[in-house]
Amino acid sequence: MRISAQRPSSKPLDLLRAIWRGKAxxxxxxxxxxxxTVFVLYPSARTIWMMFMRYEFLRPDRLQFIGxxxxxxxxxxxxxxxxxxxxxxxxxxxxxxxxxxxxxxAILLDRVRRPSVASVFRTLYYFPxxxxxxxxxxxxxxxxxxxxxxxxxxxxxxxxxxxxxxRWLGDPNTSLLSLVLMSVWRLMGxxxxxxxxxxxxxxxxxxxxxxxxxxxxxxxLRHVTLPLxxxxxxxxxxxxxxxxxxxxxPLFMTEGGPVRSTMTYGLQAYYITFRDGNWRMGYGAxxxxxxxxxxxxxxxLGWRWFRNRID
Amino acid sequence: MATISKTQIRAxxxxxxxxxxxxLVLGAFLSLAPFLWLMxxxxxxxxxAYVVPMNLIPRxxxxxxxxLVLDRFTRATSLVMLYRNSVIITGMTVFFxxxxxxxxxxxxxxxxxxxxxxxxxxxxxxxxxxxSTALPALYQMLSGFDLIDTLPGLILPYxxxxxxxxxxxxxxAFSAIPKDLEDAAxxxxxxxxxxxxxIMFPLVSSSLVTVAIFTFVPVWGEYLLAFTFTSKxxxxxxxxxxxxxxxxxxTGEWTFPVAATATLISFIPPMLIYFGLQKWFTKxxxxxxxxx
Numbered sequence: 001m002r003i004s005a006q007r008p009s010s011k012p013l014d015l016l017r018a019i020w021r022g023k024a025x026x027x028x029x030x031x032x033x034x035x036x037t038v039f040v041l042y043p044s045a046r047t048i049w050m051m052f053m054r055y056e057f058l059r060p061d062r063l064q065f066i067g068x069x070x071x072x073x074x075x076x077x078x079x080x081x082x083x084x085x086x087x088x089x090x091x092x093x094x095x096x097x098x099x100x101x102x103x104x105x106a107i108l109l110d111r112v113r114r115p116s117v118a119s120v121f122r123t124l125y126y127f128p129x130x131x132x133x134x135x136x137x138x139x140x141x142x143x144x145x146x147x148x149x150x151x152x153x154x155x156x157x158x159x160x161x162x163x164x165x166x167r168w169l170g171d172p173n174t175s176l177l178s179l180v181l182m183s184v185w186r187l188m189g190x191x192x193x194x195x196x197x198x199x200x201x202x203x204x205x206x207x208x209x210x211x212x213x214x215x216x217x218x219x220x221l222r223h224v225t226l227p228l229x230x231x232x233x234x235x236x237x238x239x240x241x242x243x244x245x246x247x248x249x250p251l252f253m254t255e256g257g258p259v260r261s262t263m264t265y266g267l268q269a270y271y272i273t274f275r276d277g278n279w280r281m282g283y284g285a286x287x288x289x290x291x292x293x294x295x296x297x298x299x300x301l302g303w304r305w306f307r308n309r310i311d
Numbered sequence: 312m313a314t315i316s317k318t319q320i321r322a323x324x325x326x327x328x329x330x331x332x333x334x335l336v337l338g339a340f341l342s343l344a345p346f347l348w349l350m351x352x353x354x355x356x357x358x359x360a361y362v363v364p365m366n367l368i369p370r371x372x373x374x375x376x377x378x379l380v381l382d383r384f385t386r387a388t389s390l391v392m393l394y395r396n397s398v399i400i401t402g403m404t405v406f407f408x409x410x411x412x413x414x415x416x417x418x419x420x421x422x423x424x425x426x427x428x429x430x431x432x433x434x435x436x437x438x439x440x441x442x443s444t445a446l447p448a449l450y451q452m453l454s455g456f457d458l459i460d461t462l463p464g465l466i467l468p469y470x471x472x473x474x475x476x477x478x479x480x481x482x483x484a485f486s487a488i489p490k491d492l493e494d495a496a497x498x499x500x501x502x503x504x505x506x507x508x509x510i511m512f513p514l515v516s517s518s519l520v521t522v523a524i525f526t527f528v529p530v531w532g533e534y535l536l537a538f539t540f541t542s543k544x545x546x547x548x549x550x551x552x553x554x555x556x557x558x559x560x561x562t563g564e565w566t567f568p569v570a571a572t573a574t575l576i577s578f579i580p581p582m583l584i585y586f587g588l589q590k591w592f593t594k595x596x597x598x599x600x601x602x603x
Contacts, residue, residue, distance in 0.1 A: 015425060022424025024503045029430065032415035032474055035407065039449070039471025040437055046448035057451065108335055123589065124339040126596075130585045131346070132532025134550030135574050139349055148567070150348050153364045185345070193596050200597075238439075245443050248535050252554075266443060273447050274539060281447045288444045295441070 055282035106195035198232035416481025484518035
């Protein structure tokens with residue numbers, strides 16, 4: 001009786017005392033917490049809440065709790081599958097291409113003996129990543145231009161290649177591919193750095209031991225380097241999964257066209273939220289949240305699958 | 312026989328070296344090519360810009376496009392405005408992020424308080440949270456505060472969304488300081504605030520630069536929030552605003568080479584930081600590579 005009476009009264013009191021003693025800590029993290037809760041956590045949570053509302057930004061008077069109606073509409077919306085297919089097509093072209101190129105470049109750079117030479121190359125390869133993306137989209141629109149653009153000029157007049165497509169962003173067959181090309185160019189360096197970090201962490205003795213055992217370069221790569229890079233592959237896959245929600249590239253360069261060939265899931269959600277009708281934010285929020293749930297699920301499953309394979 | 316095979320081996324090693332470097336150089340060239348082409352457009356005379364096909368390399372070089380942009384800078388307000396907005400938005404965001412994460416990095420690594428680790432991981436998860444999921448509510452919130460089409464309307468969300476990486480880097484920086492130093496200062500009677508200001512803060516200044524760089528570069532080129540939250544030149548950063556100045560036909564003063572020059576000028580700040588602060592940049596990349 002005495003024990004049970006004492007425990008609840010002393011435990012919260014201890015906690016309060018600990019909180020009071022740690023007050024300086026809270027004071028130091030207060031500015032961070034302010035920005036983080038108000039501009040990151042709260043809007044994210046509020047978007048989830050919007051999912052259950054009929055909420056049109058330009059008609060706030062029509063605000064009403066509608067339960068699962070948005071989710072039901074989403075599940076029956078044919079645009080979901082159509083645009084998700086476009087995003088998936090982009091992901092399936094972009095992720096393997098950029099990962100493979102970055103891996104090759106990283107392995108080559110890792111073999112450059114002189115650190116100063118390696119750092120010059122690394123600096124140049126990473127260079128596109130630091131350029132302001134918004135401006136690069138415009139520059140690449142010029143580059144892809146069928147008449148003035150240097151890409152066609154280079155391929156046709158200089159290299160004399162038989163190019164089957166020349167309209168790039170203007171052709172529904174190649175518009176998505178063009179966005180992939182630009183993205184691979186723009187972000188290859190970022191993936192390369194991840195691989196370089198991974199290669200750096202491989203102990204040099206391991207490579208030497210394999211060489212002494214008579215492994216050639218290819219065997220070394222296949223049986224030592226790549227298996228040890230497995231965790232980095234996982235990180236890259238999880239990070240790159242974000243391109244499923246791709247918005248900015250098609251928004252700025254093609255506006256989803258021509259004939260919806262670059263209308264990605266993220267862009268469709270963006271247009272529903274900020275352009276269609278009275279800006280259907282509640283329904284748009286549903287699109288965004290459903291994608292987040294899906295991406296998190298895939299990342300989690302991928303992580304488990306990968307971990308099992310490594311063990 | 313033996314000597315021949317030795318020279319053969321040497322020759323084959325040399326060939327392999329040549330191919331190896333040729334591939335690396337070609338790759339580096341492809342990385343730079345769009346940028347070099349843009350330079351070529353910016354410094355070519357107007358007559359060479361509007362011919363089909365447009366030569367990859369200009370025959371003559373000229374500074375007149377730069378002159379035209381600079382003229383426009385002094386005459387037309389819009390371009391000055393766009394650059395000014397970008398400088399203010401990026402500068403303020405960097406200031407807020409550096410301030411917040413220096414304080415929080417110290418607390419998360421050196422102070423003890425209930426919930427510390429939970430809060431730290433909650434903030435760190437923010438590195439992988441999709442910005443688009445917060446977009447509708449963020450817009451509604453900012454418009455509720457009348458912050459759409461204003462500079463704070465971009466600075467505040469930018470700060471929130473760029474804290475996680477800085478917080479992570481700063482906590483590692485403070486954790487790297489030996490405990491003895493802290494103990495010595497405490498014995499000398501220094502309180503938490505003096506410990507932070509006089510002992511710890513000077514020791515993490517290089518990480519501070521890293522955080523500043525890694526906030527500056529993405530914010531300077533940010534486009535999605537900037538495009539969504541601004542529609543008037545008063546608050547628009549250059550990353551979006553340059554779109555308003557898209558070149559049309561070969562006439563008028565806003566020609567293709569002039570636009571290319573203006574674009575190149577917007578590349579200058581991140582390039583200066585990238586090439587000028589290579590040391591810190593590489594350090595930050597290796598520390599915070601997971602984010603990119």
